[in-house]
Amino acid sequence: MLTARLALKSLRNRLLPSILTVASIAFSVALLVGIENIRNGLRDSFTGTISGTDLIVGPQSGTIQLLLYSVFGMGSPTGNISWEAYEHFRDHEAVSWTIPYSLGDNHRGFRVIGTTEDFYDHFRFRREGRISFAAGRPARERYDVVIGAEVASRLDYELGQTIVVTHGLGPAGIMDHDEHPFTIVGILNRTSTPVDRAVYVTLEGIEAMHEGWQDGVPPMPSFAPADPDPVAEDGSPGGPAEGAGAGGGGPPASSPAQTTQITSFFVGATSRFETLGLQREVNQYEGDALMAIIPGVALAEMWRTVGYAEDGLKIVSFFVVIVGLLGMLVSLYTALEARRREMAIFRALGAGPRRIVSLLVVESGLLAFLGAALGVALVYLGIVLFQETVEQAFGLYIPLRALGRLEWIYLGAVVTAGFVIGLVPALKAYRTTLTDGLSPRT
Secondary structure (H helix, E strand, C coil): CHHHHHHHHHHHHCHHHHHHHHHHHHHHHHHHHHHHHHHHHHHHHHHCCCECCCEEEEECCCHHHHHHHHHHCCCCCCCCEEHHHHHHHHCCCCEEEEEEEEEEEEECCEEEEEECCHHHHHCEECCCEECCEEEECCCCCCCEEEECHHHHHHHCCCCCCEECCEECCCCCCCEECCCCCEEEEEEECCCCCHHHHEEEEEHHHHHHHCCCCECCECCCCCCCCCCCCCECCCCCECCCCCCCCHHHCCCCCCCCCCCCEECEEEEEECCHHHHHHHHHHHHCCCCCCEEEECHHHHHHHHHHHCCHHHHHHHHHHHHHHHHHHHHHHHHHHHHHHHCHHHHHHHHHCCCCHHHHHHHHHHHHHHHHHHHHHHHHHHHHHHHHHHHHHHHHHHCCCCCCCCCCHHHHHHHHHHHHHHHHHCHHHHHHHHHCCHHHHHCCCC
């Protein structure tokens, strides 16, 4: 106890150097623990992008490719699924619900997804997170559109506005569907997932935009000269019947567009025990060349692919802490030169070499402990103050959680290193003689 009291008084007498040393350690620890929290936040945000879905079904391709374009809105689909194949599995006895997805268009760089109301009812993220509306309702009619929170924020959209969809997945696209404007009927609450960066229409809306198209190619315009006074077959004046398509062909404008194919669909099984059997049945389906992936397995595989970024963050934080500890060593060693006379007086008053060593080691340990505690406090304060800002700016949700096992190991290593570093100036003080401390140097 005496040594601890002497150490505290000594640190108070050297208040400014002590504060600077503690601040150096605090920022190093804050970066170390902060990077670990960001790493966990990245992992949680990544793996929590989709939850509660047992299978994702799409045309045969790579596992990660199917995951990327279906869940993360990245990359291009390799093909389509016939509506008959979708209905086959939608009505399967082992299937509880499905969410069809139809991709192929964008609006100002944001991906347009054709789906049904099942998306709003069954899609889950971060375990039990549900799709909810900041304003409006789901898309139900052919030209209804629902936009994600980031789309609404960046483009400053409101309910009732009309937007035009562009064919193609890139921001430039191929051509605008000017003849088929959509009306915004709903704006989703922020989810910090790719849902925020998507535009949702009905499957009928997707088909209506592409009526007459063949394999992604728009119909060729007719260049036949118009008859200024056409005569109908019965001899009465007039052109094609009202609502008929160009050239008299095509379905009337009021007829519903029939969905013929989709890009992929999500499946919720009646029980988890049915998942593997259902996956095998999809992969062996003879009608279309299909594949089914389990989202959790695919996410883990993808995370291992990008896990090198984690190692990079760990290496950076490790060297930052090393620099902070070396700074503390320099501070203590430099301060010892100014405290030679103080150490000599302690020796003259009867303090043995062990007392001097223990005093300096305890001082070093206290500085490391205070720096570590302050660093952790800074991390939690930063999360509380900037959690919402980071989520809105970067789509990264960093939860406020207790320190994990790895963080405790880091903190224990920093404090232990603080005590060990204190041995360097302590051993120098141990070797310093009483005469050396009391005799002025010339």
